[in-house]
Amino acid sequence: MNTKIITDADGFLSIREDWERLAEQDPDATYYSTFEFNYSWWQTFGGDKNKELFILCHYRDNVMVAIAPLMIRVIDKKIVKCRVLSFLGKGDYFNFIIDSSKFKSSTIIRELMNTVEEHSGRWDKVELTHLRMDTQLLKYLMRHDRYSKHTEYLTSCARINSDDYCSYADFEKEMLSTKLRRKRVKLQDDTGYRFRVVTGSQSEDMYDKIAHIHQLEKKYLNEVKGRHERGSLFEDKNNEHFLKRLFKGNDKILFFYLESEDGEIIIYKCCYLYRNVLYGWNTGYSPKFSHYHGISDVLLMEMVESLFHSSCTKQIDFGAGTYSWKFRWTNRFSVSYSFIMWNESSQQSRLLRLLIQSREIVRAFKGLKNAL
Template identity: 30%
Template sequence: MEYKIITTIEDFTALKTDWQRMENQSHDVTIFSTFDYCYTWWEVYQHKPELKLWIIIVLHNNQIAGIAPFIIERRNYRLGLKIDVLRFIADGDYHDILINIDLNINPDSIFKDIFSIIEENGSSWDYLHLSHINYKSPFSNFLFKSKYNKHFTYLIESPYINLSLYDSFDSFSKINAPSKAKQYVSRLRNKINYELELNSTDIELFSQIHKKERDFLQNKGNLYRHSLYEDKNKVAFINELASLNKITSFSLISKEDNKLLIYNWGFIKDNIYYSVNTAFDPSYSEFSLGRVMYYEMLKLAKDKNLFSVMDTGTGRYPWKFEWTSDFNILYQIQIKKPRSFIHKSILNIKAIFFNK
C-alpha cells in the first residue's frame, strides 16, 4: 500500500486535475466534496491555528486511486484538555471519499487502505468523526459491513423533491404541493407585484435578510436561532464561491420597490439543486413566503429544466415534508481512542498542579 498525506496548500493545489476527474466520474460525489468547494474552504480557513490539512492520497502504480479529504481540528474538550479530531474538510450536507473508477479497483479495498492509514497514523489524532455520509454511497456500504459497523450510526435526514418523476409542474403540484400553496401564491400576487429572479446573487443583501429573520424568530421565542452570516469566515467562503459563479440563487423581488421578499441559494451538480440557505423578510411574514418560494422555484426548474431533483438540505423540518416523502439518511462514524484521552488527561492534570 502506497500513500501520501497532503498537509500543504501547494500539494493540495497540485491535486486539482486528478480530483476534478474523479469527482466527475460518479454522481455519488456531491458539490460538497468537489475540488473547488473544498479548496476554496481551505483557502479561507487555512489561517486558523487549530486546523491542519490532512488529505490522504492512496496510490496504485503511481496513480491516485483514492482521495480522503480530511483535516485535523484541535478542539477544547474538558478541564482545559484539547483533543485532535480527524474529520472531513469543509462544512456541507454530504461528505464522501473519492475513488478513481478508471483503475477498476474494488472501492472497498481503497476504503480499507484509508482506514489502515488512519490507524497507522494514530498518534496524529485522538477522535475520528466523519459525518454526513449518505447511506446509499459505496463508502457507507463498506462501513456497514466492516468492523467499524458499531461505530457507524444514524445522524440526520435530508429530504429531497424529485421532479423527474412528473411530465409537468402541474402534474407534480397536484400530487405533492401543500393544499393551499397555489392559494398562497395568488394571495401574494394580489398584494404585491413580484417576480422570481434567477442568480441575482447579493450575499450582503442575503445576510441582512437572514439577520432580520433571526431577530424576528428570537423575538418570537426561538432563542437558539442564529445566522451563519455572523461568522466572518463563513461569509468570506460564501463570497469566494459566489465570485467563482458556483452559487445558484432564487429571489422573490417586489417589482414596485425592488425589495427582496425571500431568497434561496445553493448549488447545482449532476442535475441536483442543493439548497443551502434561505430567509425571508419578516415584514412579509403573513404571506407564507416559504411555500410561495418553493412553488415558484420548482415551477421554474421544471419549466426551464434547471434541475431534476431539489435536495432541501439536512433537517427534518415539517415544511420540507409538505412537498415530499423522500429523504436521504445521513450517517456518521465516531471512534475515540481511550488511551489517547487518558494520556492527555494525565498530562493536563500534571500541568495544572505541577507547572506553577
C-alpha cells in the same frame, strides 16, 4: 500502490487537477466534494492553529485514484485536548472521492482506512459525519466487522425529483393542498411579485443583498418574536470571507428569490448546483413581508415548477434535518449516518471519555433527584 498525506496548503493546491478529475468520475460526489468548495473553505478557516490538513491521496500505478479530504482539528477541553480526524468543510454530505473504474471501491477504501489506522498516534477520535446511505464508503463501514459498531444513524435529507412526475401539474395535484396554492395567488395579487434566478457569476452584489435580509430577519425574530436563539451566519467574519470567496464568479451558486414590484427581495433561497441537483443552503425573508403567511411555500412552488422547465436541474435537496415541513413536499428522502471511533490506545482519548461518562452520570443523578 501507495498513499500520500498532504498537510500543507501548497500540496492541497497541487492536487487540484486530480481532485477535479476524480470528482467528475465518482457517481457519489456532491457539491461538497468539489475542489472549489473544499479549497475555498480551507483558505478561510485553515489559518486556525487548531486545524491541520490530513488529505489522503491514494495511487495505483502512479495515478491518483482516491482522495480522502480530511483534517485534524484540536478541541481544547481545558483538562485535556482531543485531536479529532474529520472531513474538511461544513455541509450536508461528505465522502471519499474515488475512481472505481479499474479497481474496486472497497479495496481502495480499505487502503485509506488502513492509512488512518497506521497514523493513530496523530488522532484521538475519528468523526466522519453526513455519510449518505447509498455511498460506497458507508457500505464499506457497515459491512466491516470492526467499523460497523461505530456507525449510527445521524439524520435524513428530503429531496424532490421532477422525474417522479409527468409534469408540474401532476406534482401539484399529488403534493400541494388547495390552501397552499391559494397562498401563491394571494401573494401575487397583493405584491405582483416576480420570480428571479441569478448565479454567482451574474450578480456580484447578491451576497450583500441576502446577508442584509438575513440579518434583518434575525433582528425581527429576536426583537418582535422573542426568538433570541436565532442568529445569522452572515455576522461571522470568517463565514463572510468564505462565502464571498466561494460565490465570486461562481455559476454553481444559484439565488432563487421573489421580488416585489418595487424591486425589493421578499424572500430568497440560495442553493449549490451540482449534477442536476440543487443543494439547498440558506433562506431568508424580509420582515416587511412577514405578515404574509407561507411566503416560503410560494418560493418553493416557483422553484419546483422551474424544475420541470429546466435542462440543468432536476432535483431539489432540502439538506440535513428531519423537519416535518420538508416531508410535506416530497415522499423521497435519503438517510445519513455518522462514523465515530475513539482511539483505544490514546491516553487523552481514555481521559476524555472518562470525563464524558462522569458528566453523563452527574446529569442522570440530577435528573433522578429532580424526578423524586
